[in-house]
Amino acid sequence: MESMKLVDGTSYFSCGDGETVIFIHGVGLDKSMWGGQVAGLAKQYHIIGYDMLGHGDSPEPQSRDTIEAYAEQLERLIKGLKIDKPITVVGFSMGGLVARAFALKYPHRVARLVILNSVFNRTEQQRRNVLLRCKDVEKFGPGANVNAAIERWFSQEYRGANPAQIDAFTQRIITNSKNGYLHTYKLFGESDNHGVSKLNGLDVPTLVATGELDIGSTPEMAHGLALHLPNAKVIVLEQQRHMMPVESPQIVNGMLLRFFEEQKLKNQTKETLQEFANGA
Numbered sequence: 001m002e003s004m005k006l007v008d009g010t011s012y013f014s015c016g017d018g019e020t021v022i023f024i025h026g027v028g029l030d031k032s033m034w035g036g037q038v039a040g041l042a043k044q045y046h047i048i049g050y051d052m053l054g055h056g057d058s059p060e061p062q063s064r065d066t067i068e069a070y071a072e073q074l075e076r077l078i079k080g081l082k083i084d085k086p087i088t089v090v091g092f093s094m095g096g097l098v099a100r101a102f103a104l105k106y107p108h109r110v111a112r113l114v115i116l117n118s119v120f121n122r123t124e125q126q127r128r129n130v131l132l133r134c135k136d137v138e139k140f141g142p143g144a145n146v147n148a149a150i151e152r153w154f155s156q157e158y159r160g161a162n163p164a165q166i167d168a169f170t171q172r173i174i175t176n177s178k179n180g181y182l183h184t185y186k187l188f189g190e191s192d193n194h195g196v197s198k199l200n201g202l203d204v205p206t207l208v209a210t211g212e213l214d215i216g217s218t219p220e221m222a223h224g225l226a227l228h229l230p231n232a233k234v235i236v237l238e239q240q241r242h243m244m245p246v247e248s249p250q251i252v253n254g255m256l257l258r259f260f261e262e263q264k265l266k267n268q269t270k271e272t273l274q275e276f277a278n279g280a
Helices: 031-041 067-080 094-105 124-140 142-153 156-161 163-174 178-190 196-201 219-227 249-279
Strands: 002-005 011-015 020-024 046-050 087-092 110-116 206-211 232-237
Touching: 011 031, 020 031, 020 067, 020 094, 031 046, 031 249, 046 067, 067 094, 067 178, 087 094, 094 110, 094 178, 094 196, 110 249, 124 142, 124 178, 142 163, 142 178, 156 163, 206 219, 206 249, 219 232, 232 249
Parallel strands: 020 046, 020 087, 087 110, 110 206, 206 232
Antiparallel strands: 002 011, 011 046
16 A cells, blocks of 8 residues: 655555545544455555545645535545546545535546445434534544444444454544544534535436444435435445444445446446447
């Protein structure tokens, strides 16, 4: 896995060969969360993961930055890497919101879109709960709600079997920059309906997936979001919680590979039919 920084400071890794798939992490995490996806996909795809603004080794967001600034960060990364062909964008949780914003702002860049364990059209109570957690972070820093977050994200069995990894995730959250974490968390709390009126014009193949037991990014949210996307399918993975890419990488990777291959086959069929029509 290769790690480096671009001129604008965005930290990323790049590995594997084939079509490019870019992964976007969630609030409080960083590019290291995608180790299971690298292990399962890098033999077939060119995998890139990067740190969002305010996370890992990337720059802090500016005080007035909206979610579009996070989409613009990804555009600068793609330009810096000189990637010309349309890519697949996979966004997890907050990264799913960034992926949506990116696809709306730069649709020519996106061949496929995957939104994992993300949020849409929260109830007032759900939105209030997130913003209350933001107030706790303002007072006590990134570690304010870390234990409750870990319990929501991972199953009890996984936490018991993988204490070192759970501790690493806990430390990752606690050691975040307070300002970067808080700014991003507020956007996460407020941006679940970003661009909703434009989503019906986003005609790219889209997979919206979450876990059956994900109480923050619910199956209802996944189905609701997909209704606004003209070319979307929904998958709800049984018995999975929020951190399913980490807790169950083989299951998630299998789902991603099937989706990628389905879209490749559809594209090949379209090309064949077009060639036939042109020849006729």
